[in-house]
Amino acid sequence: MKQEFTISLFTEDHIGILNQITIILTRRQINVESITASESAVKGVQLLTIVVRTTSEMIQKVARQMEKLVDVLKVFVHTSDQIIYQEIALFKVTTKGLMSGNIIDNIVRNHHARILEVSPEYVVLEKTGHKTEITDLLSQLEPYGVLQFARSGRVAITKQVKELNVYLKEMDEANRVRSETIEITY
Amino acid sequence: MKIEKETEHAIVHVNGQEQITGAEALLQCLLEEGVDTIFGYPGGAIMPVYDKLLDFTGRLNHYLTRHEQGAAHAAQAYSMVTGKPGICFATSGPGATNLVTGIANAFLDSVPVVFITAQVTSGLIGTDAFQETDIIGVSMPVTKWNCQVKKPQDIPDTIAKAFYIAKTGRPGPVLIDITKDAQLEKLCFKYKKCDYIRSYNPLIPLHIKAIESAAIMINHAEKPLILAGHGVLLSRAEKELKAFAEKTGIPVASTLMGLSAFPSDHRLFTGMLGMHGNYGPNLLTNEADLIIAIGMRFDDRVTGNLKKYAKKATIIHIEIDEAEINKNVLVDVEINNDAKEVLKYLIPLVKENSFEKWIREFRICDKTEYEKVIKEETKPEEGDIKMGEVVKLVSDLTKGEAIIVTDVGQNQMYAARYYKFSNPNSLVTSGGMGTMGFGLPAGIGAKVGRPDKPVIAFLGDGGFQMTIQELGTILQYKVPLKIIILNNNYLGMVRQWQDMFFDKRYASTELVNPDFVMIAKAFGIPGKKVVMRKELKTALDEMMAAKGPYLLDVIVEKEGNVFPMVEPGSSVSEVRLTY
Numbered sequence: 001m002k003q004e005f006t007i008s009l010f011t012e013d014h015i016g017i018l019n020q021i022t023i024i025l026t027r028r029q030i031n032v033e034s035i036t037a038s039e040s041a042v043k044g045v046q047l048l049t050i051v052v053r054t055t056s057e058m059i060q061k062v063a064r065q066m067e068k069l070v071d072v073l074k075v076f077v078h079t080s081d082q083i084i085y086q087e088i089a090l091f092k093v094t095t096k097g098l099m100s101g102n103i104i105d106n107i108v109r110n111h112h113a114r115i116l117e118v119s120p121e122y123v124v125l126e127k128t129g130h131k132t133e134i135t136d137l138l139s140q141l142e143p144y145g146v147l148q149f150a151r152s153g154r155v156a157i158t159k160q161v162k163e164l165n166v167y168l169k170e171m172d173e174a175n176r177v178r179s180e181t182i183e184i185t186y
Numbered sequence: 187m188k189i190e191k192e193t194e195h196a197i198v199h200v201n202g203q204e205q206i207t208g209a210e211a212l213l214q215c216l217l218e219e220g221v222d223t224i225f226g227y228p229g230g231a232i233m234p235v236y237d238k239l240l241d242f243t244g245r246l247n248h249y250l251t252r253h254e255q256g257a258a259h260a261a262q263a264y265s266m267v268t269g270k271p272g273i274c275f276a277t278s279g280p281g282a283t284n285l286v287t288g289i290a291n292a293f294l295d296s297v298p299v300v301f302i303t304a305q306v307t308s309g310l311i312g313t314d315a316f317q318e319t320d321i322i323g324v325s326m327p328v329t330k331w332n333c334q335v336k337k338p339q340d341i342p343d344t345i346a347k348a349f350y351i352a353k354t355g356r357p358g359p360v361l362i363d364i365t366k367d368a369q370l371e372k373l374c375f376k377y378k379k380c381d382y383i384r385s386y387n388p389l390i391p392l393h394i395k396a397i398e399s400a401a402i403m404i405n406h407a408e409k410p411l412i413l414a415g416h417g418v419l420l421s422r423a424e425k426e427l428k429a430f431a432e433k434t435g436i437p438v439a440s441t442l443m444g445l446s447a448f449p450s451d452h453r454l455f456t457g458m459l460g461m462h463g464n465y466g467p468n469l470l471t472n473e474a475d476l477i478i479a480i481g482m483r484f485d486d487r488v489t490g491n492l493k494k495y496a497k498k499a500t501i502i503h504i505e506i507d508e509a510e511i512n513k514n515v516l517v518d519v520e521i522n523n524d525a526k527e528v529l530k531y532l533i534p535l536v537k538e539n540s541f542e543k544w545i546r547e548f549r550i551c552d553k554t555e556y557e558k559v560i561k562e563e564t565k566p567e568e569g570d571i572k573m574g575e576v577v578k579l580v581s582d583l584t585k586g587e588a589i590i591v592t593d594v595g596q597n598q599m600y601a602a603r604y605y606k607f608s609n610p611n612s613l614v615t616s617g618g619m620g621t622m623g624f625g626l627p628a629g630i631g632a633k634v635g636r637p638d639k640p641v642i643a644f645l646g647d648g649g650f651q652m653t654i655q656e657l658g659t660i661l662q663y664k665v666p667l668k669i670i671i672l673n674n675n676y677l678g679m680v681r682q683w684q685d686m687f688f689d690k691r692y693a694s695t696e697l698v699n700p701d702f703v704m705i706a707k708a709f710g711i712p713g714k715k716v717v718m719r720k721e722l723k724t725a726l727d728e729m730m731a732a733k734g735p736y737l738l739d740v741i742v743e744k745e746g747n748v749f750p751m752v753e754p755g756s757s758v759s760e761v762r763l764t765y
Contacts, residue, residue, distance in 0.1 A: 011385070012384070012385050016322065016323075016326065019323065019326055020326060023326060023327050027327075060512070061509070061512070061513055064508050064513075065509045067509075068508065068509045070330065070351055070383065070385065071385050071386075072385060073384065073385045168384070171384075171387055172384065174387070174389070
């Protein structure tokens with residue numbers, strides 16, 4: 001059965017990594033629901049957060065193939081309950097539509113949205129939350145004339161206690177010790 | 187800044203430090219890595235490297251093939267027989283794209299080859315300049331790692347990294363794309379071999395617990411079977427495999443790529459797995475209660491229908507590439523380590539044992555296969571020459587000591603089935619990709635790598651013509667390769683499938699062939715055409731006695747089919763002996 005997974009992928013900051021990752025997803029016919037890229041808490045390490053829908057068997061295979069890439073440091077796969085996550089959305093709505101009565105005030109208050117800019121022609125609202133919350137707000141705004149709507153990919157923080165730099169340190173030690181003791185055959 | 191010039195090598199010193207061009211640095215790097223042989227093809231963008239190559243004559247031997255694909259296959263075969271990474275050069279654009287089949291072939295069969303391509307001057311990248319291709323993008327899905335170098339000072343570290351990645355862990359091809367300006371500009375050369383990359387960890391600590399549970403399973407199994415793959419050869423674990431099998435008494439079956447890792451005439455060897463493998467190991471995979479898979483990846487050609495594969499068996503998978511574990515077959519014990527290290531640790535933990543009754547089941551299958559297939563294939567009394575008997579004769583003649591190279595198709599299956607391999611790394615074939623045209627250039631690479639061994643290439647008349655121009659390489663470098671064409675005037679394997687699954691509708695599989703002996707002659711290669719059975723032995727003797735290259739065009743049965751066969755979609759236990 002397909003379900004939603006969030007892949008947190010830590011990589012070296014090299015050109016072409018994203019391409020290598022999408023090649024793996026494309027071969028397995030997995031659609032990317034959302035993707036974000038940024039520098040992680042560790043300097044020089046990039047974090048890609050990719051949301052996909054697939055089966056749990058397939059996500060394991062795909063994660064192993066991603067981790068196999070030379071420039072990938074570590075891949076974590078999480079279900080939604082294992083992470084704290086948010087998306088951000090911006091809405092541009094006609095001022096005329098919204099200004100009749102208390103509508104705008106109610107909407108902003110009920111949805112914990114923010115007004116970023118007001119002009120005679122349009123109002124820009126910002127909403128941070130889960131995908132469903134953003135979709136809810138969008139459907140509420142639609143009758144008043146949504147001129148533009150843009151939504152970010154997911155950003156996520158894991159609930160797990162062991163952080164990346166601990167993994168990095170472990171990997172580092174394991175390899176350094178062994179590089180000294182074992183001569184590479186071939 | 188103090189600059190002085192030496193006349194002889196035009197070496198410039200900057201502040202007392204030697205400055206050389208990127209092109210020279212590249213060649214120096216290769217020497218540092220112990221390289222002495224390169225296969226390649228020049229062109230505009232790579233000219234600075236080729237120019238410098240002249241100054242390295244005697245230290246770096248360059249073989250000019252007749253097509254970049256040939257260079258790629260030759261470099262791969264060289265690696266397969268020497269255990270050293272193969273090196274292959276090509277220019278930008280078409281030179282680079284012509285490599286792609288060869289790169290993909292090395293990738294699927296996990297062979298370390300370092301591909302060096304040239305790129306247009308860095309300022310022109312992205313402008314669709316003359317002979318510009320995004321070879322980094324193109325080769326990304328078929329390389330273990332690739333990288334573009336635009337600055338000369340980045341060359342040494344990148345090459346060091348490339349060698350380290352190519353040959354460690356699960357080996358594979360890497361590609362370095364060097365811009366023309368980086369080849370021409372100068373750097374202060376310093377080389378340090380790479381032995382560590384933060385994001386890449388080929389040395390995985392031994393999974394002791396998993397090995398210990400594997401040992402318990404092995405000690406309690408009643409019908410265990412070892413499946414040996416290419417990984418055994420790549421990790422050089424042949425001795426350990428032999429010791430492990432002999433101590434435990436467990437029978438060994440091999441994948442196509444694993445052939446020659448275990449002696450073919452060993453009492454515990456049961457033959458080849460897979461679509462055209464032997465009857466016993468296919469049939470009895472589904473009877474085994476324990477499967478110990480070593481350095482193999484459960485390819486679909488090996489497993490047949492996965493839903494009906496090895497259902498009675500507990501499966502132990504020893505595999506260096508974690509992504510291969512649980513990919514096709516769900517396993518019970520995963521040991522994600524190097525085969526040699528695992529076997530070394532495992533051998534003392536297993537008890538001495540023997541499985542005579544179980545092995546007898548294989549021998550009964552062997553007898554059936556002999557009666558129904560092998561006898562007629564290897565000792566026919568009348569009719570046209572059969573591919574099997576040619577291979578069998580060569581096997582007897584060389585006592586299994588030769589290096590066998592194959593093309594792809596029926597010739598490959600017959601060579602794999604009927605040659606009795608005595609030494610490790612003595613089969614060079616295109617397994618995962620199934621690349622027609624692989625055989626002839628691979629034969630050249632194998633012979634260049636092992637001049638001390640007889641190297642015999644079995645080719646089909648179809649595959650031979652895909653890379654036939656490499657006869658020119660044989661001519662130029664006097665490569666004493668023995669070529670045997672198993673000529674049935676058909677694309678035999680495709681025809682077999684048309685015969686079996688497409689109502690004998692032979693669509694575009696019949697070939698009208700030229701006179702191969704005459705073609706060989708034009709390339710200075712002596713040869714002979716053999717039609718009659720009684721001429722075959724003498725012709726083979728003559729071929730083996732010839733000092734230089736030799737081509738034997740053996741006219742074989744036109745519509746012979748390879749059996750046994752596990753039909754696509756069938757279970758391995760439904761392996762068919764006849765049709």
